[in-house]
Amino acid sequence: MKLEAKPEVKAQQHVKTGADLLVEALIDEGVDxxxxxxxxAVLPVYDxxxxxxxxxxxxLPRHEQGAVHAAEGYARISGRPGVVVGTSGPxxxxxxxxxxxxxxxSLPLVVFTGQVAKSVIGTDAFQESDVMGITTPITKHNYQxxxxxxxxxxxxxxxxxxxxxxxxxxxxxIPKDISSTVSxxxxxxxxxxxxxxxxxxxNPLQINKLIDAISQAEKxxxxxxxxxxxxxxxxxxxKFACTHQIPVTNTLLGLGSFPxxxxxxLGMAGMHGRYAANMALYECDLLINIGARxxxxxxxxxxxxxxxxxxxxxxxxxxxxxxxxxxxxxxxADAKASLAExxxxxxxxxxxxxxxxxxxxxxxxxxxxxxxxxxKLVPQWLLQKVHEYTNGDAVxxxxxxxHQMWAAQYYTFNKPNRWVTSGGLGTMxxxxxxxxxxxxxxxxxxxxAIVGDGGFQMTMQELSILQExxxxxxxxIVNNEALxxxxxxxxxxxxxxxxxxxxxxxxxxxxxxxxxxxKGYKIETQKQVEAIxxxxxxxxxxxxxDCRVLQEENVYPMIAPGKGMHEMIGVRPT
Amino acid sequence: MKRIITATVQNRSGVLNRVTGLxxxxxxxxxxxxxxxxxxxxxxxMTFVVDVSDEQKLEQxxxxxxxxxxxxxxSDITDKAIVARELAMVKVISNPxxxxxxxxxxxPFRSTIIDVSKDSMTVQVTGKSDKVDALIxxxxxxxxxxxxxxxxxxxxRGNQPQVTDMKSYSLLK
Ligand SMILES: Cc1ncc(C[n+]2csc(CCOP(=O)(O)OP(=O)(O)O)c2C)c(N)n1
Numbered sequence: 001m002k003l004e005a006k007p008e009v010k011a012q013q014h015v016k017t018g019a020d021l022l023v024e025a026l027i028d029e030g031v032d033x034x035x036x037x038x039x040x041a042v043l044p045v046y047d048x049x050x051x052x053x054x055x056x057x058x059x060l061p062r063h064e065q066g067a068v069h070a071a072e073g074y075a076r077i078s079g080r081p082g083v084v085v086g087t088s089g090p091x092x093x094x095x096x097x098x099x100x101x102x103x104x105x106s107l108p109l110v111v112f113t114g115q116v117a118k119s120v121i122g123t124d125a126f127q128e129s130d131v132m133g134i135t136t137p138i139t140k141h142n143y144q145x146x147x148x149x150x151x152x153x154x155x156x157x158x159x160x161x162x163x164x165x166x167x168x169x170x171x172x173x174i175p176k177d178i179s180s181t182v183s184x185x186x187x188x189x190x191x192x193x194x195x196x197x198x199x200x201x202x203n204p205l206q207i208n209k210l211i212d213a214i215s216q217a218e219k220x221x222x223x224x225x226x227x228x229x230x231x232x233x234x235x236x237x238x239k240f241a242c243t244h245q246i247p248v249t250n251t252l253l254g255l256g257s258f259p260x261x262x263x264x265x266l267g268m269a270g271m272h273g274r275y276a277a278n279m280a281l282y283e284c285d286l287l288i289n290i291g292a293r294x295x296x297x298x299x300x301x302x303x304x305x306x307x308x309x310x311x312x313x314x315x316x317x318x319x320x321x322x323x324x325x326x327x328x329x330x331x332x333a334d335a336k337a338s339l340a341e342x343x344x345x346x347x348x349x350x351x352x353x354x355x356x357x358x359x360x361x362x363x364x365x366x367x368x369x370x371x372x373x374x375x376k377l378v379p380q381w382l383l384q385k386v387h388e389y390t391n392g393d394a395v396x397x398x399x400x401x402x403h404q405m406w407a408a409q410y411y412t413f414n415k416p417n418r419w420v421t422s423g424g425l426g427t428m429x430x431x432x433x434x435x436x437x438x439x440x441x442x443x444x445x446x447x448x449a450i451v452g453d454g455g456f457q458m459t460m461q462e463l464s465i466l467q468e469x470x471x472x473x474x475x476x477i478v479n480n481e482a483l484x485x486x487x488x489x490x491x492x493x494x495x496x497x498x499x500x501x502x503x504x505x506x507x508x509x510x511x512x513x514x515x516x517x518x519k520g521y522k523i524e525t526q527k528q529v530e531a532i533x534x535x536x537x538x539x540x541x542x543x544x545x546d547c548r549v550l551q552e553e554n555v556y557p558m559i560a561p562g563k564g565m566h567e568m569i570g571v572r573p574t
Numbered sequence: 575m576k577r578i579i580t581a582t583v584q585n586r587s588g589v590l591n592r593v594t595g596l597x598x599x600x601x602x603x604x605x606x607x608x609x610x611x612x613x614x615x616x617x618x619x620m621t622f623v624v625d626v627s628d629e630q631k632l633e634q635x636x637x638x639x640x641x642x643x644x645x646x647x648x649s650d651i652t653d654k655a656i657v658a659r660e661l662a663m664v665k666v667i668s669n670p671x672x673x674x675x676x677x678x679x680x681x682p683f684r685s686t687i688i689d690v691s692k693d694s695m696t697v698q699v700t701g702k703s704d705k706v707d708a709l710i711x712x713x714x715x716x717x718x719x720x721x722x723x724x725x726x727x728x729x730x731r732g733n734q735p736q737v738t739d740m741k742s743y744s745l746l747k
Contacts, residue, residue, distance in 0.1 A: 132587075133591065136592050137595050193643060195642070317641070318641075319638050326630070
């Protein structure tokens with residue numbers, strides 16, 4: 001006999017349990033999408049979700065990691081916190097990678113974990129794990145609810161903390177006795193967080209200093225990070241840069257915050273950034289960092305990072321300023337508010353045409369390049385085609401590895417909120433579930449998951465969700481039968497000793513898709529790309545596209561580990 | 575350089591874990607921590623003595639502490655006029671013959687004997703860390719059986735010298 005959930009069951013005059021209070025609090029926060037997986041410690045929560053069924057779309061992944069990455073993709077594209085539910089013990093530990101990922105990339109998540117009953121916490125009870133201990137270093141904040149009255153207040157605080165200031169993940173651990181007890185006591189809903197008052201407005205004195213510095217500068221450059229996107233400050237950035245003709249480069253996560261096709265755009269900087277971008281950072285006399293954290297994949301060897309520059313840094317998180325790079329003009333504030341303020345100032349700049357000419361010359365002399373053997377499928381070219389066929393307007397998520405860098409380089413992003421990638425933690429397995437979340441956040445949009453054959457196999461069980469929900473996510477497997485990025489490093493730095501990085505044995509991805517009732521395609525040549533990819537991307541249905549690309553392609557140009565911005569290799573064809 | 579940092583925190587579960595976790599995660603060397611309640615209900619105060627390599631590290635330390643939701647205020651009070659105290663208990667090997675000799679040593683430190691047995695005595699000393707260090711060194715030759723220190727706790731004096739006559743001095747080397 002087939003079991004079915006009873007749709008007609010109504011909440012019969014139910015006294016409120018902790019779980020009901022949780023559901024009410026979620027509805028209060030405007031939550032309509034949940035990513036979660038049930039289990040013993042969250043049975044009461046799932047019962048309350050069942051009773052409030054109309055309120056939520058609940059996405060059931062096939063592994064909790066899928067839930068949390070999907071919630072990250074959802075948060076990135078919707079701008080609202082992704083909400084995750086998991087059970088205690090293994091449920092919670094399966095969420096850890098995604099929580100750490102969200103922490104590194106400043107994504108707002110509110111994660112609810114079940115916990116064993118308070119009376120047995122600390123006894124190594126069945127499925128007990130120290131969620132507070134485990135998640136403390138990887139959360140913006142975490143809570144374990146101690147009594148039912150405080151539940152609504154804590155949920156409010158959690159959403160507030162996750163989504164304001166520098167966004168980040170917040171974990172709320174709920175012991176089972178709390179979610180299942182009924183409470184008649186008056187609940188708390190007001191909150192006050194005296195230790196958490198993120199500064200939003202820029203200090204006028206510091207703005208003046210920056211205006212002063214810009215008016216003196218002969219070689220200014222803006223580095224725009226994802227802080228601009230979180231603050232929704234792209235329009236202000238465009239206005240500022242274009243008015244004063246200041247070139248803009250992006251971090252990996254900042255792509256899209258400034259139109260990639262604008263003349264002032266230098267594209268991505270850093271380890272696999274463009275020559276012109278890195279040289280601009282190396283040569284500039286004024287570096288204006290807006291919402292980027294000077295990550296080591298951006299800076300390379302710090303000794304050679306912007307060595308001649310005065311550094312200004314606008315960041316909502318004061319701890320990022322001066323952490324890696326000494327900063328002369330710190331501005332602790334929201335990126336959009338700061339840019340709007342800068343746009344209000346009177347600013348006359350020195351003539352810096354020479355600087356713009358030099359940058360243009362670098363762009364012309366050292367464009368991105370790749371081999372183009374006839375008939376063979378070259379990954380870089382493939383990514384350009386994906387851009388072309390989606391008018392550069394798709395939401396693109398990636399996994400981690402070579403394909404990620406190629407997507408960053410070749411899928412030129414002209415608008416914000418089109419780009420979802422794991423930058424800080426570099427989490428393989430991220431790309432596909434993140435695309436599911438992105439598609440839920442933008443049901444009408446085209447969402448393309450660019451994944452490696454390695455990373456896809458870490459979370460491909462989530463194909464079930466596409467099947468179940470009919471979500472039209474397009475999965476492009478950049479299949480080089482290798483852990484390509486690892487293989488590249490072994491080629492370059494370990495004399496081609498390909499230790500455990502070649503993956504000759506693979507599933508048949510077409511049959512795999514088929515078994516989930518999804519369409520699968522195999523593409524081996526440029527011609528096939530041109531023949532079938534436009535339709536696949538335009539169709540309103542999911543697709544798994546196995547693209548067999550040249551195995552030996554490498555990501556260039558590159559700053560080798562330990563080297564400086566000015567020491568790029570692979571800037572030109574050999 | 576050694577610095578004395580104080581943090582007032584909301585007395586919530588997990589706050590100590592969060593603070594010490596972040597210090598170790600970011601590789602700060604903690605010499606001592608003391609924690610206790612304050613005059614305000616629900617607010618505790620932590621005093622850290624840390625060894626940091628340079629100004630930039632020090633700035634990171636205070637910023638990272640400040641960033642924690644339950645941390646209300648962080649101060650580096652090293653260069654302020656402060657009152658700072660630490661308590662130590664030292665169990666020294668002794669016998670009736672040595673007892674008065676040891677008493678003579680500890681007297682100038684205003685230290686007291688709080689326990690005596692056949693073959694040992696326990697001495698309590700309160701003061702700045704260098705005073706405590708000095709007494710411990712003097713007692714060492716007799717044989718220290720057990721030693722426990724609370725770590726430093728400190729706050730600014732009621733009267734702070736004017737900026738002009740404030741010399742930068744440090745309690746800690
Ligand atoms: C969870 C995890 N494990 C290991 C790594 C290390 N790593 C970085 S890139 C990479 C290779 C990825 O291979 P694939 O997914 O096939 O993508 P490609 O580089 O070939 O495009 C590996 C193993 C990682 N980033 N994440």
